[in-house]
Amino acid sequence: MTTTETAVAAADTAPRDTRQPRRRRPWQLPAARLAVPLLALLAWQLIDPVTDLVPAPADTIRELYSGFVDGWIYEGLRATASAVGTGFVLGTVVAFPLGYLMGSSKTLTAIFEPLVAGTFAVPRVILYPILLAVFGVGLEAESAMVAISAFFPILMSTAAAVRNVSPSLLKLGRSLSARPLQIARKIVIPDAAPSIMVGIRIGFSIAFIAAIIAELFAAKDGLGLLISQSYAVLDLPRMYAVVLLVMLAAFAGNLLLWWAERRLRKA
Amino acid sequence: MLPTASSAPGQPETAGDRDGRLGVRLADVGVVYDTKDGDSVEAVRSASGHIADGRFVSLIGPSGCGKSTLLDVVGGLLAPRSGTVTIDGEPVTGPRRDTAMVFQEDSTLHWRTVLSNVAFGLEIAGVGRKQREAAAGDIVALVGLTGFEHRHPRELSGGMKQRVAIARALVADPRILLMDEPFGALDQQTRMFMGRELLRVWDETRKSVVFVTHDIQEAVYLSDEVWVMSARPSEFTAKVVVDLDRPRGPGTMSSRRFHDLTSQVWEVLRVESEKALDAQRELEP
Numbered sequence: 001m002t003t004t005e006t007a008v009a010a011a012d013t014a015p016r017d018t019r020q021p022r023r024r025r026p027w028q029l030p031a032a033r034l035a036v037p038l039l040a041l042l043a044w045q046l047i048d049p050v051t052d053l054v055p056a057p058a059d060t061i062r063e064l065y066s067g068f069v070d071g072w073i074y075e076g077l078r079a080t081a082s083a084v085g086t087g088f089v090l091g092t093v094v095a096f097p098l099g100y101l102m103g104s105s106k107t108l109t110a111i112f113e114p115l116v117a118g119t120f121a122v123p124r125v126i127l128y129p130i131l132l133a134v135f136g137v138g139l140e141a142e143s144a145m146v147a148i149s150a151f152f153p154i155l156m157s158t159a160a161a162v163r164n165v166s167p168s169l170l171k172l173g174r175s176l177s178a179r180p181l182q183i184a185r186k187i188v189i190p191d192a193a194p195s196i197m198v199g200i201r202i203g204f205s206i207a208f209i210a211a212i213i214a215e216l217f218a219a220k221d222g223l224g225l226l227i228s229q230s231y232a233v234l235d236l237p238r239m240y241a242v243v244l245l246v247m248l249a250a251f252a253g254n255l256l257l258w259w260a261e262r263r264l265r266k267a
Numbered sequence: 268m269l270p271t272a273s274s275a276p277g278q279p280e281t282a283g284d285r286d287g288r289l290g291v292r293l294a295d296v297g298v299v300y301d302t303k304d305g306d307s308v309e310a311v312r313s314a315s316g317h318i319a320d321g322r323f324v325s326l327i328g329p330s331g332c333g334k335s336t337l338l339d340v341v342g343g344l345l346a347p348r349s350g351t352v353t354i355d356g357e358p359v360t361g362p363r364r365d366t367a368m369v370f371q372e373d374s375t376l377h378w379r380t381v382l383s384n385v386a387f388g389l390e391i392a393g394v395g396r397k398q399r400e401a402a403a404g405d406i407v408a409l410v411g412l413t414g415f416e417h418r419h420p421r422e423l424s425g426g427m428k429q430r431v432a433i434a435r436a437l438v439a440d441p442r443i444l445l446m447d448e449p450f451g452a453l454d455q456q457t458r459m460f461m462g463r464e465l466l467r468v469w470d471e472t473r474k475s476v477v478f479v480t481h482d483i484q485e486a487v488y489l490s491d492e493v494w495v496m497s498a499r500p501s502e503f504t505a506k507v508v509v510d511l512d513r514p515r516g517p518g519t520m521s522s523r524r525f526h527d528l529t530s531q532v533w534e535v536l537r538v539e540s541e542k543a544l545d546a547q548r549e550l551e552p
Binding site: 175176182193 | 342343344361362364366367368370371372373374376377378387388390391392
């Protein structure tokens with residue numbers, strides 16, 4: 001470690017700095033990735049004795065473990081997962097074709113762009129009371145909340161991605177007399193896929209946030225509900241345990257999408 | 268050594284075309300297009316000419332004179348406001364199977380391999396995989412990309428990407444190749460090399476070529492005829508017949524005749540470019 005540091009320092013002060021890109025050893029990146037959460041865990045452990053409001057990491061992890069062994073966490077986990085899953089899929093299925101249409105028509109963009117951008121700024125959570133009134137407390141209202149939240153980033157990024165498809169590729173399609181469906185499948189979607197996937201990943205993250213926030217307000221089940229319940233009785237280890245699980249779940253979900261995106265890009 | 272499958276038998280010979288019906292014919296073509304601000308611009312006023320079957324014709328003119336616009340009209344991507352374009356006597360009403368285009372910008376499909384890029388036109392036309400990959404393989408060899416069939420465009424240089432674009436245009440065996448500054452984005456050395464390669468491929472396939480460029484030497488070196496366009500709204504102000512021997516090679520460019528022809532083109536072009544510059548100055552406040 002110190003040798004590389006001195007090497008870097010020496011290179012920095014060298015009079016004729018040719019800036020050879022420093023070769024990274026294969027283990028360095030994974031090690032750094034692992035080091036960051038470990039450092040966070042260490043910081044957490046250090047804060048613990050200072051305040052009563054933070055349980056020790058060990059207590060939190062033990063509580064999370066008990067959640068799986070004793071089973072109190074499953075119902076909430078299942079409820080949140082199905083709300084996120086249903087809502088996210090629903091939001092994507094609606095947002096993607098609409099975004100595609102918007103991106104391929106200047107007129108539609110001119111009409112809807114300001115509306116969508118404006119609506120995007122409205123906190124979606126204010127719609128939750130309305131959804132509760134329509135659907136009642138439960139999976140339906142929550143999924144609708146998630147769907148609406150995922151809808152906007154996916155719509156906007158799909159529209160932008162489709163709009164930015166290279167004009168010469170579109171010209172190529174026209175010069176080959178490609179049918180609209182062929183142009184969509186063989187030119188526009190593959191060319192726009194990386195940007196669309198970014199929107200879908202952002203949509204997923206926002207979907208997850210929406211589900212937890214909705215559950216904090218009103219829900220029959222869910223991780224958000226578990227957090228607010230344990231907060232109400234100041235069962236801090238349990239509250240932290242659920243928060244930790246939410247973070248891990250969101251992380252895992254995003255990792256899965258990231259992996260899918262890389263697979264798609266290679267295909 | 269090189270496949271000659273693309274020079275399909277049964278193609279009409281130029282010699283048999285006594286009435287000049289074959290080939291591309293422009294008759295008083297005028298093109299007007301609308302800008303984003305709602306103005307309409309008269310790009311081409313009246314362009315007439317005949318590109319006989321198998322001829323290599325370059326269009327050259329001051330920048331913004333409507334060369335590319337005219338090429339789009341021949342390719343059926345843009346309808347003329349007035350006049351007609353006919354190919355073998357048939358009016359052009361849209362993109363046709365017997366014309367193929369090559370663009371200046373990189374138009375390779377970056378998610379596809381070279382082979383699948385080259386086969387793309389056939390895929391769109393509904394040709395089965397085996398057949399189109401066999402055809403693409405032949406053309407890949409013709410344009411000198413053997414060994415790169417399974418590479419992706421990001422692994423290729425700019426010149427090689429344009430080879431892919433040329434191969435893609437050739438694969439469906441079109442009669443007419445429409446090239447819109449295909450080497451415009453390449454550096455000078457690659458450009459000259461690609462010109463030579465294009466002539467080699469053209470020699471083996473004998474397509475009619477309409478080649479848009481702003482490079483006089485390139486135009487003279489490649490073509491049978493160089494058509495000089497005027498400033499916008501444009502028409503053809505001169506058609507220079509290039510009587511240099513073929514096959515052309517490094518010696519061509521150092522010949523006396525080559526210099527005479529390039530200066531002849533430049534004389535016409537210089538006048539038109541000055542007009543175009545003056546027009547631009549007038550637009551500026």
